[in-house]
Every structure is written in C-alpha cells, then in structure tokens.
Amino acid sequence: MNEISLMPEEQYQRLQQRNAADVKELWDLLDQVKDPEVPVLSIWDLGILRDIERIVEGEGERILITITPTYSGCPAMDNISTDVKKALNEAGYPDVTVKMSLSPAWSSEWMSPEGRKNLRAYGIAPPEDADLDEDGLTPDAHAQCPHCSSRNTRRISEFGSTACKALFQCNDCNEPFDYFKKI
Amino acid sequence: MSDAIKQATLEYATRLGDDSVVLGHRISEWVSYGPFLEEDIAYGNVALDYIGRARMYYTYAAELADDGRTEDDFAYMRSDRDYRNLLLMEMPRGDFAYSQVRQLFADVYATVMLPELLKSKDETLAAIAAKAIKETKYHLRRSRDWVLRLGDGTEESHKRTQKAVDQLWGYTHELFDMDETEQLLADNGIGVDVSKLRDAWHAMVSSILTEATITVPEDSWAVRGGRTGYHTENLGHMLTEMQIVHRSHPGCQW
Numbered sequence: 001m002n003e004i005s006l007m008p009e010e011q012y013q014r015l016q017q018r019n020a021a022d023v024k025e026l027w028d029l030l031d032q033v034k035d036p037e038v039p040v041l042s043i044w045d046l047g048i049l050r051d052i053e054r055i056v057e058g059e060g061e062r063i064l065i066t067i068t069p070t071y072s073g074c075p076a077m078d079n080i081s082t083d084v085k086k087a088l089n090e091a092g093y094p095d096v097t098v099k100m101s102l103s104p105a106w107s108s109e110w111m112s113p114e115g116r117k118n119l120r121a122y123g124i125a126p127p128e129d130a131d132l133d134e135d136g137l138t139p140d141a142h143a144q145c146p147h148c149s150s151r152n153t154r155r156i157s158e159f160g161s162t163a164c165k166a167l168f169q170c171n172d173c174n175e176p177f178d179y180f181k182k183i
Numbered sequence: 184m185s186d187a188i189k190q191a192t193l194e195y196a197t198r199l200g201d202d203s204v205v206l207g208h209r210i211s212e213w214v215s216y217g218p219f220l221e222e223d224i225a226y227g228n229v230a231l232d233y234i235g236r237a238r239m240y241y242t243y244a245a246e247l248a249d250d251g252r253t254e255d256d257f258a259y260m261r262s263d264r265d266y267r268n269l270l271l272m273e274m275p276r277g278d279f280a281y282s283q284v285r286q287l288f289a290d291v292y293a294t295v296m297l298p299e300l301l302k303s304k305d306e307t308l309a310a311i312a313a314k315a316i317k318e319t320k321y322h323l324r325r326s327r328d329w330v331l332r333l334g335d336g337t338e339e340s341h342k343r344t345q346k347a348v349d350q351l352w353g354y355t356h357e358l359f360d361m362d363e364t365e366q367l368l369a370d371n372g373i374g375v376d377v378s379k380l381r382d383a384w385h386a387m388v389s390s391i392l393t394e395a396t397i398t399v400p401e402d403s404w405a406v407r408g409g410r411t412g413y414h415t416e417n418l419g420h421m422l423t424e425m426q427i428v429h430r431s432h433p434g435c436q437w
C-alpha cells in the first residue's frame with residue numbers, strides 16, 4: 001500500500017535542503033553528532049543543524065556550519081559546537097567554523113520523524129504526543145505515556161530535566177516521564 | 184547604521200543584557216533551596232533562559248562595540264556603577280513569595296515588551312525577542328500560578344505575598360521610563376517605547392493580584408536610578424559573588 005506522507009512543510013523544506021546540498025556527505029557525517037542531553041537525537045533530528053557551507057579560499061577550503069539553540073539558555077550549545085568541529089576534523093576537514101544563528105527561532109516542528117520515534121523509544125514523549133491547552137502551552141494532563149501509551153497522565157512540573165522538557169507521570173503504569181515541549 | 188544610532192543600540196543591548204543577567208543570577212540563587220525538587224529544577228531552567236538571553240544581548244553589544252571585548256567582559260568586567268539594569272531585577276532573593284512576586288512583575292513586563300521588540304528594524308534584537316517570547320509564556324504561567332497559590336493560600340502565605348507586592352511596587356515605575364537613548368531608538372523603529380506599556384502591564388498584574396486576593400498598591404512612592412548606574416546596595420554584593428571566579432582567573436577556560 002502506498003502511504004501518503006503528511007509531512008509538515010518545515011520538515012519537507014529541511015529534507016529538500018539536505019538532499020539538494022552539494023555537501024550531502026557532510027550532512028551525513030554530522031548525523032553522528034548527538035544532543036549530549038538526549039543522545040538518541042542527532043543535531044539533524046533535533047533540527048538545530050541549520051546549514052552547511054563549503055567555502056573555497058585560495059588553495060584550501062573552510063567549512064561553515066550554522067546551528068541554532070533550542071532555548072536561549074541551552075547549556076549544550078558549546079558542547080555541540082565542539083563535537084561538530086571534532087567530527088569534521090577527524091574526517092579530514094581541518095578548517096571548521098561553527099556559527100550560531102538566532103533567526104528564525106528554533107521550532108519543535110523541525111524535529112525529524114526518526115527523531116520523534118527515537119525519543120519515544122528512549123522514554124521521552126515527543127511534542128505531538130500532547131494536545132496543547134488553549135494558551136498554546138503544555139497541558140496539565142493527557143500527554144501520552146511513552147512506556148505504556150496511556151493518556152491517563154498528569155503534569156508534575158512545567159520544566160523537566162532541561163528547559164525544553166516538562167515532567168509528567170503516568171497514572172496507569174506510574175512511571176514518570178519527560179515530555180518534549182512544543183514551541 | 185549612523186554612529187549615533189549604533190552607540191545607542193550598543194547601550195540598549197547592554198541594558199537589556201544587564202536586566203537579563205542580573206535577574207538570571209538572582210533566580211539561580213534558588214537552586215538547591217527550592218521548596219521541592221521539581222520547583223528547584225523549574226527555577227534553574229528559568230535562570231538559564233535569562234542567562235541565555237544575556238549572552239545573546241551581550242554578544243550583540245560586543246559586536247557593535249568592536250573593541251575586542253566579548254560577552255564575558257560585559258558580564259564580568261564591569262562594576263555596579265557601570266551596570267544599567269532596572270532596580271527590580273537586583274532586589275535580593277527574599278523569601279519565596281518575594282521572588283515569585285518579582286518574577287510575576289518581570290514576566291508580565293516581558294510579555295508586554297517583547298512583542299514590541301519583535302517589530303524592531305534591528306534584526307538581531309528582533310531575533311532575540313522571537314526566542315524570548317516563546318519562553319516567556321512558560322515563565323509567566325509559572326509565576327502567575329505561584330502568586331495565585333500563595334496569595335490565595337494560607338494566612339501566612341497571603342501575608343508574605345502582600346508584603347512582597349507592597350515592597351516591590353515602588354520599583355516597578357522605573358520599568359516604563361524613557362531617556363534620550365531609548366527615545367532615539369524608539370523614534371527610529373529600533374527600540375521599544377516602554378512609556379506606552381504601563382497600562383497594559385498594570386491591567387494584567389492587577390487582574391492576577393486581585394484573583395490572588397492581594398490588594399493592588401497605590402502609586403505612593405517610586406525609586407529610580409538603574410538605567411543611570413545608581414543602584415541599591417544589593418547589586419554590588421551580587422556582582423562580587425557573580426564575578427569573583429572570572430576576575431580571579433582572567434582568561435581561564437574549561
């Protein structure tokens with residue numbers, strides 16, 4: 001059976017950008033760089049890897065990577081820059097610059113479908129597993145439990161282990177779990 | 184960008200950075216002292232959001248200054264008289280009610296101010312606003328919930344919340360002051376004319392306080408000075424603690 005993909009526009013554009021790039025091998029290479037706080041998500045899956053450019057300068061070339069933070073205070077950004085440089089250096093690209101861009105602001109819509117699946121398997125509910133409240137914020141109940149799929153859950157804290165997550169508990173299996181907020 | 188505008192934007196980015204780092208540091212003082220673990224983590228996260236904003240504002244200020252300084256020089260190498268933050272942000276941690284009331288005042292201020300900054304012709308300021316708006320929704324929901332819970336809670340929590348509101352009210356007038364620098368930027372579509380925001384702020388704060396059974400104070404006194412570098416004694420003590428490691432080990436990386 002053919003599946004009709006209902007891919008959100010943002011994801012479609014990202015995928016197009018990646019596939020059309022003349023530096024596709026670099027996008028592939030950087031799949032090995034993970035978010036240090038959620039190691040099942042690559043920086044591509046998370047949507048914080050925004051662009052890769054190869055700039056020819058005389059004899060040599062420089063690689064310019066653009067990343068964007070999820071939240072203003074994301075403490076992982078410095079680590080991620082270091083990991084990106086290390087991955088490229090080890091693959092034979094000595095001259096790497098990592099640039100931070102703020103606009104457009106990161107959106108959880110940019111997270112890849114694989115990333116969402118991996119998050120769930122890792123025990124974190126991805127953004128679409130809760131219906132937002134009328135203010136467009138994380139609801140106080142009913143995020144789907146990533147362990148037993150129950151919707152009978154309640155929020156126990158607005159902020160989880162990091163600013164990008166909220167903490168829930170399942171009333172059926174009793175397990176607490178992080179929910180990746182939609183922003 | 185003309186020289187006058189550039190200088191004013193540099194000053195403005197520094198002011199907004201100062202507001203963010205001072206409040207962020209104050210909030211971080213709660214880490215490991217929160218009433219329970221989840222709250223402790225929540226406050227730590229809000230602190231990180233503010234410190235992250237400070238980094239973005241200071242990085243931009245450093246770029247405009249173009250004199251070799253970095254974000255760290257702005258945060259760690261300036262003394263209290265050089266800081267231009269609003270006095271509200273530097274008030275001490277106080278008890279939990281005091282911190283949450285200050286947070287509510289600051290969060291409502293961000294809620295009315297950031298959408299205006301988002302319209303800035305300055306792309307960097309608008310981009311910082313776009314990020315901060317998303318975070319502020321969560322900050323406000325939390326501080327509002329706490330003020331409701333404490334104000335409309337026990338006799339003791341009500342008493343402390345009312346006291347905090349009465350003590351902090353006089354520091355909120357400064358939030359809506361304009362000076363030549365900010366007027367120049369507002370006239371050029373870069374900065375926010377905060378003098379136009381007090382009504383919206385007052386309406387939102389009053390409605391939350393009233394719901395929390397807290398009396399909205401009369402405007403009987405006002406303290407000003409943060410934007411000109413005249414601070415309360417609290418800032419110097421805070422900066423001492425915040426800056427000592429950096430100043431003791433200049434240029435240290437880890």
Ligand SMILES: [Zn+2]
Binds near residue numbers: 145148
């Ligand atoms: Zn469950």
